[in-house]
Amino acid sequence: MDPLELFRNETESILGSILGKKGIDHRPEFGDAPKGLGDAAFPCFPLAKVLKMAPVKIAEELAEECKAHLRRSDFRLIEKVEAAKGYLNFYYNEKELMRLTLRAIDEMGRDYGKGKQRKERIILEHTSANPNGPFHVGRARNPIIGDTLARILRFAGCDIVTEYYVNDMGKQAVILAWGIDNLKGKVEKGKGKNDHRLVPFYQRASALMNENPDVLEEINAMLKRYEKGDRKIGKEVQHYCSLILEGMKHTLREMNILLDNYVFESRYVYNRDVTGVIEKLRQSDYSREEHGAYYLELEDFGIQGRETRFFYTRKDGTSLYTTRDLAYHLDKLRRGDRVIDVLGEDHRLQARQLAIALGELGEEKKPEVIFYAFVSLPEGKMSTRRGRVVYLDNLIEEALERAYKEVHKRRPDLSEEDKRRIAKIVGIGAIRYNIIRVQMEKSMVFRWEEALNFEGDSAPFIQYTHARASSILRKAGDEGSVLKEEAAGYLLDPNELALIRALARFPGLVQECAYRLKIHTMASYLRETARLFNQFYRECPVLTAPEGEREARLLLVRAFRSVIATGLGLLGIEAPEFM
């Protein structure tokens, strides 16, 4: 149930019929009016030319006709219509707005805002980081964006499956295996989880390969045998990859991120899908060959730059990463109605090449790709090689520690167990929120003080309002639920109305987030709604309010707490009862 949708329907219907009578084929499009000037605004400027009238005049005339129309019919939700500076402003009947919104939330609880279940299946690929070392924060945007998007789409009603594509084939994977095999005892193991323990082997092997042509030769030979189907090498490489992946999964779990499927790249070589892709691509009109290696000439597709060729086999006939990715995408497109990929912006060109190649393979559907810009450090790009990285695990550790100190300072009365639990909820929330609050195409510079911000525009700020609301409800016990339809009659303060307006927007916002694949708007919404609650909290005492008013306010607090908890949940952030 979307309280605003009903209102929109009424305004569109009334204005549509009036314009229709005038013979104007103009589907009314509404915008938001500035504060205090109504709930839906119709700009009359575009009509000026058609009607040969001043916009101000048009607005006044239309307002009169709307008023007449309103008197004749039963549009309950529209309170009034006014003309102002060339705009036609519709006002939502405040009592109805409050009644409908509070009732919807009270009845639906945590399902308020949930979209109708759709049949169409979405496969969302995200994270897919190479299993050769721990996550660093430069790449942490991917799993957080991906997981949040999945949560929102699912809530919006989509049938969605999330997938991590594991690169257990290719050079990276072989370098790691070569390193572990050949450098045992020569390289000091890292500490802790598998990903940290084993990454030094990868780093050292990678360096050796660049210095020493013999090593490179060895690794290439190993790679070739692997791809040609050598079971022993295959098993070994995959084993090391999965060891590291285990450590990486642990980090994801810490961040409240669980994926449905882990799809291994090697599978598409073993099941011959990759061979099929190569054979089919060779029949493309754009396919060429050079020294035994095959490529697609993409100049005609608008690909520009130094190199317009897109290689899909090496000269030894083995596949490349993108070839295997093509097989994976064909598989995904077969399994799902929509395919969404979350990728770093360094993959923009590859994504275009992939889309073109899919077309050449006869695939009509295309993956929808969303790109995020990188997180860098104040001193520059993150680089594992130069030791200029912040690992996600270290960030998490730091966040939990700082959150623990805060909790301990503010709530020394809590048990040790509670303090730890709250610290985790707050620390992880702060990290996730900090990534999500910014539009993903904007690059961001990682700063500890921002990533661990617990005030203002942050998850802890929102979580705090949830704890406050919970505290009130705890003290009130189960009262308040007696009042339902009449509650609106007691809510007369502008702060109450402002808060309810925000709660009414929630269902529409969920759909918009899902439709546009924009998730930062959910973060903005929650921050704004939490702010409104704090203002209400300050101005409208609940527990000490007189009979009636007290119950009505309790209903509002309960509604707020429910929506804010649902919203935080969509961001993968927990909402504590106290903190």
Place this chain on the structure above:
RNA sequence: GCCCCCAUGGCCUAGUUUGGAUAUGGCACCAGCCUCCGGAGCUGGGGAUCUCGGGUUCGAAUCCCGAUGGGGGCACCA
């Protein structure tokens, strides 16, 4: 060399896709608010020629062209 993305107060950011009324919040700064439901909060204040230059339009942060600055990419790597 060529292609793509980004640019909003000292710093971070919303609004840009679908042009519309006074440009959204936060941090920092200044001044206030706990005998009162939790001050991780609230109120007030100062601070923005929306990078620059053209154009389209009744109207541009938003659309178009150009420039500048920053980021990314242009492998028989992934």
